Amino acid sequence: MSITQPIIITGATGTLGQAFRRVCRIRGLHAVTLDRAALDITEASSIEKALDHYQPWAVVNAAGYVRVDEAETDYARCYRENTTGPQLLAAACAAQGRQLLTFSSDLVFDGQQATPYCESDAARPLNVYGRSKLLAEQAVLARLPTALVVRTSAFFSAWDEHNFVHHALTAARQGEEFAAADDLFISPTYVPDLVNTALDLLLDGAHGCWHLANQGTYSWAELARQALQIAGLDESCLVPRPAATFGWAARRPRYSVLGTERGPLLPSVESGLHRHLEDERLLSSANPPAILVG
Numbered sequence: 508m509s510i511t512q513p514i515i516i517t518g519a520t521g522t523l524g525q526a527f528r529r530v531c532r533i534r535g536l537h538a539v540t541l542d543r544a545a546l547d548i549t550e551a552s553s554i555e556k557a558l559d560h561y562q563p564w565a566v567v568n569a570a571g572y573v574r575v576d577e578a579e580t581d582y583a584r585c586y587r588e589n590t591t592g593p594q595l596l597a598a599a600c601a602a603q604g605r606q607l608l609t610f611s612s613d614l615v616f617d618g619q620q621a622t623p624y625c626e627s628d629a630a631r632p633l634n635v636y637g638r639s640k641l642l643a644e645q646a647v648l649a650r651l652p653t654a655l656v657v658r659t660s661a662f663f664s665a666w667d668e669h670n671f672v673h674h675a676l677t678a679a680r681q682g683e684e685f686a687a688a689d690d691l692f693i694s695p696t697y698v699p700d701l702v703n704t705a706l707d708l709l710l711d712g713a714h715g716c717w718h719l720a721n722q723g724t725y726s727w728a729e730l731a732r733q734a735l736q737i738a739g740l741d742e743s744c745l746v747p748r749p750a751a752t753f754g755w756a757a758r759r760p761r762y763s764v765l766g767t768e769r770g771p772l773l774p775s776v777e778s779g780l781h782r783h784l785e786d787e788r789l790l791s792s793a794n795p796p797a798i799l800v801g
């Protein structure tokens with residue numbers, strides 16, 4: 508790669524896209540984030556135009572369709588954004604000799620296992636979103652075997668408000684009840700850890716499927732409880748409930764904890780929660796560090 512060539516990041520308006528922009532800035536990596544208008548991943552001509560214009564050494568696909576329940580009925584859009592998009596990106600990167608990093612999910616698994624899922628474990632999704640992600644993995648690696656496909660899960664970060672931990676903390680601070688599933692077990696993932704490690708792997712030329720999530724097995728209710736405990740908030744607002752009582756449209760695996768046969772690369776969930784709360788404190792202070800803002 509030439510140092511004048513950037514990384515281009517799709518999905519500029521989303522949680523992951525914004526986190527990549529921040530981390531690249533912090534690390535001094537030359538990166539350009541592109542929103543849907545600048546690069547629509549479902550349009551081959553839009554991809555080609557962006558690649559020709561920026562001549563990136565790598566493309567990070569942070570775009571996707573994440574509304575797991577709506578996907579059950581909005582499946583055409585879900586497949587277009589989660590499967591067709593990555594497939595077109597992989598074909599374009601293969602044609603032009605560029606590297607690609609794209610993201611998949613713990614929801615490719617059916618939850619029948621009782622031990623953490625590794626990269627080589629059989630994937631059998633239970634819902635439309637999970638199927639769209641599994642099809643994407645297969646399509647991407649078939650077209651571009653050197654692509655880096657990262658399976659990850661259950662984002663949390665203080666860098667935006669669109670996540671479960673933020674909602675739990677906000678409810679507790681406002682003295683409102685917060686119901687959380689106590690029978691779905693997941694791998695919560697602190698977005699800055701994910702982004703830093705995914706970039707390390709990309710820079711190292713890693714390829715194939717990797718599981719990246721913070722270490723620990725949590726139900727959603729346990730995740731909320733630990734966040735409240737670390738924040739020193741009253742836990743009485745927390746209402747642990749079985750998932751079946753939420754009336755979600757999409758089935759979810761009972762257990763989708765991500766392990767890895769490549770060696771764990773991310774620290775514990777507890778460490779991520781401490782840093783989430785520290786970031787919150789810094790961002791709400793009178794003079795937040797410039798590097799953390801925007």
Ligand SMILES: NC(=O)C1=CN([C@@H]2O[C@H](COP(=O)(O)OP(=O)(O)OC[C@H]3O[C@@H](n4cnc5c(N)ncnc54)[C@H](OP(=O)(O)O)[C@@H]3O)[C@@H](O)[C@H]2O)C=CC1
Binds near residue numbers: 521549592669
């Ligand atoms: N959130 C989570 O807990 C997890 C997420 N993931 C994966 O991480 C990725 C990012 O998720 P997250 O940041 O949470 O998602 P967000 O919903 O926050 O962001 C999705 C982004 O994708 C963009 N986008 C959608 N369709 C297109 C398109 N056709 N062309 C260009 N951009 C498009 C959206 O743009 P616009 O604003 O225009 O709609 C938005 O910027 C996804 O692949 C998701 O499956 C994996 C595991 C867990």
Ligand SMILES: Cc1cn([C@H]2C[C@H](O)[C@@H](COP(=O)(O)OP(=O)(O)O[C@H]3O[C@@H](C)C(=O)[C@@H](O)[C@H]3O)O2)c(=O)[nH]c1=O
Binds near residue numbers: 611
């Ligand atoms: C808002 C809220 C959610 N939940 C549950 C529902 C859900 O299972 C979980 C998180 O809610 P969400 O709908 O945000 O996430 P959900 O769609 O289940 O989670 C997934 O997102 C997709 C994109 C992924 O790829 C997965 O890794 C996973 O994180 O927490 C509660 O228990 N209480 C609440 O108040």
